[in-house]
Amino acid sequence: MRIDSRTPIPLRASPRLTPVLAAVWIGLGWITSPAGSASAQEPPRTRLVLLGTGTPNADPERSGPATAVVVDGRAYLFDAGSGVVRRAAQAARDRQIPALLPPNLELVFRTHLHSDHTVGLPDLLLGPWVLGRREPLSVLGPRGTGRMMDGILAAWSADIGIRLDGLEPRGQNADAYRAVTREIGPGLAYEDDLVRVTALAVSHGSIEHAFGYRIEGPDRTIVISGDATPSSAIVDACDGCDILLHEVFSAERLATRPAEWRAYHTAFHTSTVQLADIANRARPGLLVSGRDLDVY
Numbered sequence: 001m002r003i004d005s006r007t008p009i010p011l012r013a014s015p016r017l018t019p020v021l022a023a024v025w026i027g028l029g030w031i032t033s034p035a036g037s038a039s040a041q042e043p044p045r046t047r048l049v050l051l052g053t054g055t056p057n058a059d060p061e062r063s064g065p066a067t068a069v070v071v072d073g074r075a076y077l078f079d080a081g082s083g084v085v086r087r088a089a090q091a092a093r094d095r096q097i098p099a100l101l102p103p104n105l106e107l108v109f110r111t112h113l114h115s116d117h118t119v120g121l122p123d124l125l126l127g128p129w130v131l132g133r134r135e136p137l138s139v140l141g142p143r144g145t146g147r148m149m150d151g152i153l154a155a156w157s158a159d160i161g162i163r164l165d166g167l168e169p170r171g172q173n174a175d176a177y178r179a180v181t182r183e184i185g186p187g188l189a190y191e192d193d194l195v196r197v198t199a200l201a202v203s204h205g206s207i208e209h210a211f212g213y214r215i216e217g218p219d220r221t222i223v224i225s226g227d228a229t230p231s232s233a234i235v236d237a238c239d240g241c242d243i244l245l246h247e248v249f250s251a252e253r254l255a256t257r258p259a260e261w262r263a264y265h266t267a268f269h270t271s272t273v274q275l276a277d278i279a280n281r282a283r284p285g286l287l288v289s290g291r292d293l294d295v296y
């Protein structure tokens with residue numbers, strides 16, 4: 001059995017025909033009046049689905065950071081926090097988004113290496129494979145992505161071997177446990193017939209390589225900050241975009257935290273006051289944000 005995650009991903013993916021779906025779901029509810037150019041009669045083709053809005057806090061109401069942009073019938077994931085596959089399955093079931101059914105989860109972009117954004121990667125790699133995904137999982141992200149995926153495959157190699165060589169009917173998807181990775185830098189990261197995805201260099205404390213992303217769909221442009229301090233790259237990439245998904249912590253609650261944690265949050269993240277300034281300059285049609293400081 002050969003386990004290899006270093007097969008390169010082409011910049012341009014081959015087009016696939018997909019059904020048209022509609023609407024936006026953000027965490028606990030749908031946005032019924034979509035931002036941007038899509039008319040009320042014509043539901044948006046490009047939707048933002050928040051699969052997880054949590055932090056390292058073990059909040060039972062919030063899964064780990066994970067976001068989906070769904071265009072027609074294709075899902076583009078950004079980060080894979082704890083619970084990513086189950087929340088995607090929930091959105092598929094409750095919001096009628098078949099692109100988020102586990103076998104259809106084929107592509108994920110990583111913003112950075114923090115564990116709360118990545119602990120769902122083994123689940124995303126192996127769970128949908130067991131459930132019938134036909135293709136390997138494509139993983140694009142900053143330096144270190146390949147090493148992490150190699151480590152995941154090594155850690156679960158015994159399980160993979162048993163599933164391949166045991167009684168489980170694998171049929172046509174025997175190779176789909178693999179991770180096909182590409183380590184990227186700032187700039188155009190991916191393009192297919194539905195979207196263009198541009199990686200944006202952002203500052204996230206002492207993390208050396210952290211990205212936000214600008215996703216240009218057929219009818220909407222969405223910008224995702226990832227974890228970041230205030231950045232002109234995000235403001236410039238949005239510049240009147242339809243949706244800006246930006247991280248934030250409460251400036252008011254920060255004042256209640258110990259000094260060392262105040263220093264950490266200030267160096268790694270964005271306060272509500274700073275986000276207001278970002279929103280005023282970036283002028284998104286819709287600003288989506290959320291975070292908490294209860295423990296972490």
Ligand SMILES: [Zn+2]
Pocket residue numbers: 112114204227
């Ligand atoms: Zn982080």
